[in-house]
Amino acid sequence: MLDDKTVVSLERWGEAFSKALVDQQLIGTIGAAWEAPLLMDTMAGTANDGQWAVAQIPDFGAGALTGPDGGSGVAVMKGCAFPEQAMEFNNWFNTQIDDLVSQGLVVAARGDVKTPEALQKFYGGQDIYGELATANANMTADFGYMPFFSAVGAQMMEAAAAAGSGSGSVADVFTVAQDTSVQVLKDNGLPVAE
Numbered sequence: 001m002l003d004d005k006t007v008v009s010l011e012r013w014g015e016a017f018s019k020a021l022v023d024q025q026l027i028g029t030i031g032a033a034w035e036a037p038l039l040m041d042t043m044a045g046t047a048n049d050g051q052w053a054v055a056q057i058p059d060f061g062a063g064a065l066t067g068p069d070g071g072s073g074v075a076v077m078k079g080c081a082f083p084e085q086a087m088e089f090n091n092w093f094n095t096q097i098d099d100l101v102s103q104g105l106v107v108a109a110r111g112d113v114k115t116p117e118a119l120q121k122f123y124g125g126q127d128i129y130g131e132l133a134t135a136n137a138n139m140t141a142d143f144g145y146m147p148f149f150s151a152v153g154a155q156m157m158e159a160a161a162a163a164g165s166g167s168g169s170v171a172d173v174f175t176v177a178q179d180t181s182v183q184v185l186k187d188n189g190l191p192v193a194e
Contacts, residue, residue: 002166008020011161013038018042021039021042021043021048022043022046024051033129033132033135035069036123036128037119040052040118040122043122044122049122050124050125052122052123053123053124053126053128054123054126054128054132055131056134056135057135065138065139066140067139067140068139074090075090097112101113101114101116101129113130115129146181146185147185148188151180151184152180152184155176155180156173156176156177158176159175159176159177
């Protein structure tokens with residue numbers, strides 16, 4: 001699809017991406033729950049109002065599955081002087097549902113998640129956070145980010161940009177991911193099974 005130019009290849013969140021959204025040249029994107037407010041902010045007040053919706057990724061025969069796309073987590077580091085109090089704060093933080101939802105952190109918000117009115121209006125009256133909660137319920141427990149993934153992600157983005165421009169291939173992204181993952185784990189003293 002990249003070779004025959006049937007897909008648009010744009011840097012995510014760059015000016016060209018935003019322009020393609022506003023100009024209705026980009027009519028869909030696969031993303032995380034936290035992206036919904038950002039997409040709305042980019043397209044608010046344009047012909048896109050009320051034209052977008054959230055849908056599940058198609059089930060290609062393996063059952064409905066989703067995986068994480070970024071996000072955040074809270075933890076207590078080994079050696080913390082007050083681990084019980086730190087965990088108490090973490091538990092409190094993860095129950096601030098309205099605040100978490102306002103940032104698009106639907107996955108983190110446990111409880112009754114309500115789509116804010118502005119988002120519901122932009123997405124044609126859809127309860128998008130209800131739809132995103134369904135996706136969250138289908139998140140596989142078999143996926144996890146490895147330690148030092150930020151170093152791997154940067155290399156993958158370079159390979160993806162090359163594939164998008166035609167100077168590389170999509171297969172290169174996977175090769176770079178594998179090779180960089182092994183190297184960064186070894187460089188940081190972690191054992192790697194090859």
